[in-house]
Amino acid sequence: MREGRTKGGTWRRGCVSCPSIRAPKVPLAFSGGAMGSWQARPEQQHYYHQLAQKTGFSAEQIKNLHHRFRELSANGETIRNQQEGESGRLEELDLGHFLMVMSHFRPPRHKSGEDERCAVRRQKLRFLFNMHDTDNDGTITLVEYRKVVEELLSKSGAIGHEAAKAIADAAMLEVASTNVPHMAPDEFYEGITFEHFEQILNGLEMESRMHIRFLDVDTSTVRCGKAGSTSTP
């Protein structure tokens, strides 16, 4: 994403930043990227096809996601971020971007080579990394990491604020000690870079984990979005 995979500008990191964020408030940024008139019938097919090529979704899945998108955006063309971004600009997101983000969670094709797996893995890691790196400076600092852990743990009420902080500290220390074992006395571990991030999550099976199943059947009847969806942590 940071490499500017989308044609209409780069994704702001910090999108979908915390688990507590739910559908109605997808704070995905959007900058530029004028989209075609996809509502027209024949063009819609074409547009779907385009999107399918770009995101790897099947046309059927795109249609379902489009349903969902319209549900979320209240039939608008874009989803707006209800809370104004701190930068002051209105953040919004259109179907193309929506699909692009979702495509990160598309299961990989069954017969994928080693290279492809690596690429998928890197891409997913990058996604995670950008999520954690809220200030967009290429490192996850302690403050950012603490925030992540707190969002993950203390907000869901599993453990207290202090404990979450302690865990984040310990985790950070672990990163520091694994990546920079011989730290000079006056050196300071600035934060987790992407390389280090890759390193520490080496043991995690990423490519087979970070995805969900996008159904081919129509799910528009499923009413889990909107109000109901915010109940989960």
Add this chain to the structure above:
Amino acid sequence: MLARASAALLLPPLLFLAPRARASSDPAEAEEEREGHGHGGGGYRVVQWEWSYVQTPYVIAVWLLVASVAKILFQLSRRLTRVVPESVLLILLGLALGGLALLADDKQPYQLEPALFFLFLLPTIVGDAGYFMPARLFFDNLGAILTYAVAGTLWNAFGTGLALTAAHRLGVIDERVEAGLLDFLLFGALISAVDPVAVLAVFEEVHVNDTLFIIVFGESLLNDAVTVVLYKVYISFVEVGTENVQMADYFKGMASFLVVSAGGTSVGLVFAVILSLLTRFTKKVRIIEPLFVLLLVYLAYLTAELFSLSSILSMTFCGIGANKYVEANISQKSRTAVKYTMKTLASIAETLIFIFLGISAVDKSKWAWDTGLVACTLIFIFIFRALGVMGQTWVLNRFRLVPLDKIDQVVMSYGGLRGAVAFALVVLLDGQRVKAKDYFVATTIVVVFFTVMFQGLTIKPLVKWLKVPRSTSRKPTINEEIHERAFDHILTAVEDIAGLQGYHHWRDKWEQFDKNYLSKLLLRKSAYRKSELWEAYQKINIRDAISVIDQGGNVVNAARLSLPSVTSGASFPDASNVTSYLSVHPAGVARHSHFCQHCLCYIFLFFYRRENGSGVCLDLQVVDKVPGAKVEEETETHHVLAENLYKPRRRYQSHYSRHFMPAGEKERQDREVFQRNMKSRMETFKSGRHKRHKKERGLKKRRASDARDDGGDKPRRSIDRQDKDPVVIPVVSDEDDEFQCRRKEPETDDDVGITFVALKAEAPQKRPHSMTGAPPAADAHLPWKGGGAPWPPPCLSLEATKVIPVDLRQAWNQSISSLESVSEAAGSRAGASTRPASYAGAAPIAPAPLLEKNQEEEEEEDETVPLVPSRRPPVPSPLPAALAPGRHRKPRVYLRSLVTSPPSGGSEGPAGKGPTQL
């Protein structure tokens, strides 16, 4: 335990004991018995033969012994066990024992009795498997497991049964085998179920990846319901006769499957709830906590058996369901006890099962061989297994996110081992009704042996050859744990955004439900707040701490070895020699570098705990040579001692209690090390962070809130300050005052503008240079020598500068006195010193580096000045008066860490107890 005891009551009819057979298996035993019962007394016979009285338990005990010894023997040859699975060896042993017994007696005295197997041996294994089942993995793959367990087993059963009937019709199977369609279906049902015991035994040694293992193993557990129902249905059909079976009976059979499986599961879950609830209230009776777990899990099995539901399902789900809550509720010791008991029982049961399988095979009366039947069965079960797996995987892969590839399928087909369950079921058949029982028994034995021995032997090379991904036993790091959780949340969120109600959605719903209701109901209040991640975090810390201790232990040895070489003529540098020895070792391991100080503290403790007099004595010689000791060092030493000595003094009053276990030395150490470890970690880290702030903002004043955050690094800063004048020991008047001071602390600190770095990490690397006895001038390049920047002494622990709180003074006194008594003993033995031992112990830790630093100043001091008066007052109270006010505030800060550091009874411990230290 209970199970075993009651087994004794049931067994007499089962275990007929032929003396000759006994003698063959255990020749030495008869003598033992005679001697063992010499106390019989009464009447005119001094020795009485009471064999019939002890027979049953004796036989059981001896069998257990044989099984255990067999395990030891197999482990003697690593090369053997690496190639041949233990189960194979055990069967071979069983065959040998059976052969011996057969030689001695025509009738086989022992065999695997179904009652024994189903009531005692199987539940121990299933209980262990269920309780320690990786629940997450299990439920993640539940769909696949259920498919294989239900559809797969049905397919296998019908396929094998029908194919065998066809073979029989075609004449491949001999006419002597009097069996109709129903008999073959019955046989197919019992032979088709994958056996949990065999799968566990073989797969545990193969270490295939977790997913593959859980699918095969889960299938072997969950297919029990199918097997039980099919078996029962066919038995009843055979009993009433084929012609009398009506259409309704088939539907009844189907209904009974639902009842048996759902009923078994719900019985298990009910018991899981009961068990969790019970353990919530066992705080006062910790000692029987493990018993509750064992009993209720076993009761879940028996209850299901009582209602002829699927007992394996019941037990499995009881274990899976209760595990989370029970583990959180019971104490750490109980957890260990449960784990060990279950593993011991399961392991011995497994051993017995395989030995008995081997023995049972050697029984002439059973053998009714028909090559056609055996060959057909072997071929059919293999073919149907492979076909079933392929077909089901093809279907499943359309739904699975992570598809099972070809290699997985091969391993799954090949890993479909049959075992003791099939054997016990076939032995249970009624020979009157099922005419071909003997043929079936023989065939089952061959099938079991073939799958366990041949496939068990070859599956390891096969897995290697196919390069099946193996499982790693690596423990996840904190970061990985965090991200595991992150994945769950993210995926739930993404599912939500996509408007799907997939697996993650429901898992999340379940977690919410669990958190909001179940955990509240089933968990202790104290356990409720802790999450798994927190547990993992704690475990990692303890692991670290233990490794530090281990290192410390080694280092102590090194230090001790080096000590005698310290010549008596050598003066001060040799004293630091000790420290350099101590520090060189941890320095090699970068990760633990900042634990160095803790190493030292612990080495210190080790000296006192392990080496008692001798350790002290060795040190005494060294310290003897230390030239003039300054008051500063004394206080430092003093504090090190105070910090380190009062904790081990905590002892339970009673040494023996049936109801409580005294906390072990090790455990207290672990706890202690953990606390220190964490403290130090946080400090190293925060200090680093603090520095970054400095970098960024220079000497800009921080906001007060920020400063409070950084509380952790205050002690270190204060060390810097104290470095020059460590005598700072304010009287601890009241804590409130001190807490208020703390608030303002950081600002003044900032103003001073001390730059400091993550020195703890640095210290061990530097020290070796500085401590090799180099002349003081050579030390000038060291950071803490240069200029006015106050550097902390390298291995001076932060505790060293802490002030002893009032309530610990008594402890201090006592420790001094206790040390003195030791030093007298040690001193007289060594004949070298009359110096108080208290300093001897402390010397390698605090004073040495300090001395080294202060060398220049100290050198002119009189070398013969005694270190200390033998019995100093614990807290030199006059000192604070002499301190500058600004300075005097700092040290108080230490109190905070002392106060906040969980003393866990430390305040209560030393008071009013004798010198128990040594």
